[in-house]
Amino acid sequence: MTVTVRFAPSPTGNIHIGNARTALFNWLFAARHKGRFIQRFDDTDQARSKQEYANAILYDLHWLGIYPDRTEYQSRRFDRYDAAVERLKAAGLLYPCYETQEELELRRKVRLSRKLPPVYGREALALTSEETAALEAEGRRPHWRFLLPNFPAGEPENPERTEIAWADIVRGDETVDLASVSDPVLVREDGTYLYTLPSVVDDIDMGVTHVIRGDDHVTNTGVQIALFRALGAEPPTFGHHNLLTTATGEGLSKRTGALSVGSLRDQGIEPMAVASLAVLTGTSEAIAAVPTMSELAERFDPAAASKSAAKFDPADLVALNHTLLKDMPFAEARDRLGVLGISGDKAEPFWLAVRGNVDSVQDAATWWCILRDGPAETPEFGDEDRDYVRTAFDLLPEEPWDRSTWKQWTEAVKAETGRKGKPLFLPLRLALTGREAGPELADLLPLLDREGTLARRP
Structure with a gap:
C-alpha cells in the first residue's frame, strides 16, 4: 500500500499558518512513508471559490517546500458526486427534508427544553406522499440527509447509542456516538453539495489512505466513516491534530487574512521558520529553527501533538528567522x-x-x-570623543586590509590614547556605522577599505 494523503482547502481566501500546519503534517507524513501528496481544492461553493486563491495556495505551498504529486478540483467532479447520490437514494440512505431553518431551530429549542440532544428528529421520514406533495406545492424544495446507521433494524425513528471507533494516529483511540449527531445534510435545496459527500467520494476515488486534519473534524469523522461504509469502501486511517491559535487563544481565519503565509513571506519570514513553528508548536518537541524539510521530517511524529490547542506567539517567528539567517x-x-x-x-x-x-x-x-x-545620520560626538576619533583615524594602518586589520588598528589606538573597552570601541563603531551595535567591525573594515574608512572621519 502506498501512503496517500491530501490537503483540501477551499479556495476562498489565502491560507494562513494554521492551514500550513495541516498541509505540513500531511506532507511530512507522506515523506516519512515515501508516499504521495494530493492537493485537492474543495471548490464546490462556486460563488466564493476563485482560481486566483487556488493559484495563491499552490504558490504558498511551493514556497514552503511542498510539491503535490497531483492536483484536483472538486468542481470538475460533479458527475462522481451525482452518481454517489443516486446510489445512496437507491439504498434508502438519502432522504428528502423540507424544513426551513426557522423550523429546524424551533425544533432544536424544543428538544433542548425537554433535555434531549439537539439533533434532527427525522420527522421527514414520517411524511406521507400527500404531505410531501403539499410542501412542494408551496414551492419548497428538499434538502437531502444521510440516514445514519444508529437504530434497530427497521426503526429509524428510534436512534440508539451506536459507537464508531477508530485508532487516530494523533489522538489515539477515538469514539463517536452516532446517536449524538444529526443526520448530515449532503445536498442543499439548490442541488449543491456540502463538504461531506464530495470529500468522501474523492477520498475513495483517489485512493487516500490517511486523512490528517484539524481536531475540529473529530465528530465529522464518525459520520464520514459511516458514509464510507455506505458507499462500500473501507475508511482511511484518520489523524486529528490540535489547532494552531495565537497566544491569547484566538483562532485563525482565511477570510481575515490573519497571519497568512503570503503576508509572512512579504515580512521576510523564511519558509523553514514558518514550517518549524507550524509543525513543532503544540507538540512534545522543542520549538527550534529546523533548517531543511528533510530534517523536519525526521523530527516529525504526529502522535507528539497534544490534545490542547497549539498556542504560539507570532514574535517567535522572528527569533526562528534570525537563527536560520545567521547560518x-x-x-x-x-x-x-x-x-x-x-x-x-x-x-x-x-x-x-x-x-x-x-x-x-x-x-x-x-x-x-x-x-x-556611510551612516544614515552623521553621528554626534562630544569634544573629547571627536578628538579621540580623529586621532584614531590618523592611526589607520596602510593597506592591504584583512580581518586582522581591526585588531591591529585598535591596539595602536589603545597604545596612543590609553583607552580600552567600550570607550575605545563604541566611538569608532559610531563613526563607521552610525550605530551602537551591529556586525563585527573586523569583518566590515576590509569591505570599507582605507579610503572608505577615512571618508567617515569626523
Missing part, C-alpha cells in the same frame, strides 16, 4: 540579495558579515547602504 550560506541568499542591489565581489563577504545581525534578508539592504554611503 544561511551566501549561495542560498544570493538571488534575493541581488534583487536588493547587493552584488559584486563584496556581496559574499558582506553577507557573511551581516547575516548574524539581521532578522530578514531584506534587513541586509540597510547595512549595505551603510557600507556604501
Whole structure:
C-alpha cells in the first residue's frame, strides 16, 4: 500500500499558518512513508471559490517546500458526486427534508427544553406522499440527509447509542456516538453539495489512505466513516491534530487574512521558520529553527501533538528567522540579495558579515547602504570623543586590509590614547556605522577599505 494523503482547502481566501500546519503534517507524513501528496481544492461553493486563491495556495505551498504529486478540483467532479447520490437514494440512505431553518431551530429549542440532544428528529421520514406533495406545492424544495446507521433494524425513528471507533494516529483511540449527531445534510435545496459527500467520494476515488486534519473534524469523522461504509469502501486511517491559535487563544481565519503565509513571506519570514513553528508548536518537541524539510521530517511524529490547542506567539517567528539567517550560506541568499542591489565581489563577504545581525534578508539592504554611503545620520560626538576619533583615524594602518586589520588598528589606538573597552570601541563603531551595535567591525573594515574608512572621519 502506498501512503496517500491530501490537503483540501477551499479556495476562498489565502491560507494562513494554521492551514500550513495541516498541509505540513500531511506532507511530512507522506515523506516519512515515501508516499504521495494530493492537493485537492474543495471548490464546490462556486460563488466564493476563485482560481486566483487556488493559484495563491499552490504558490504558498511551493514556497514552503511542498510539491503535490497531483492536483484536483472538486468542481470538475460533479458527475462522481451525482452518481454517489443516486446510489445512496437507491439504498434508502438519502432522504428528502423540507424544513426551513426557522423550523429546524424551533425544533432544536424544543428538544433542548425537554433535555434531549439537539439533533434532527427525522420527522421527514414520517411524511406521507400527500404531505410531501403539499410542501412542494408551496414551492419548497428538499434538502437531502444521510440516514445514519444508529437504530434497530427497521426503526429509524428510534436512534440508539451506536459507537464508531477508530485508532487516530494523533489522538489515539477515538469514539463517536452516532446517536449524538444529526443526520448530515449532503445536498442543499439548490442541488449543491456540502463538504461531506464530495470529500468522501474523492477520498475513495483517489485512493487516500490517511486523512490528517484539524481536531475540529473529530465528530465529522464518525459520520464520514459511516458514509464510507455506505458507499462500500473501507475508511482511511484518520489523524486529528490540535489547532494552531495565537497566544491569547484566538483562532485563525482565511477570510481575515490573519497571519497568512503570503503576508509572512512579504515580512521576510523564511519558509523553514514558518514550517518549524507550524509543525513543532503544540507538540512534545522543542520549538527550534529546523533548517531543511528533510530534517523536519525526521523530527516529525504526529502522535507528539497534544490534545490542547497549539498556542504560539507570532514574535517567535522572528527569533526562528534570525537563527536560520545567521547560518544561511551566501549561495542560498544570493538571488534575493541581488534583487536588493547587493552584488559584486563584496556581496559574499558582506553577507557573511551581516547575516548574524539581521532578522530578514531584506534587513541586509540597510547595512549595505551603510557600507556604501556611510551612516544614515552623521553621528554626534562630544569634544573629547571627536578628538579621540580623529586621532584614531590618523592611526589607520596602510593597506592591504584583512580581518586582522581591526585588531591591529585598535591596539595602536589603545597604545596612543590609553583607552580600552567600550570607550575605545563604541566611538569608532559610531563613526563607521552610525550605530551602537551591529556586525563585527573586523569583518566590515576590509569591505570599507582605507579610503572608505577615512571618508567617515569626523
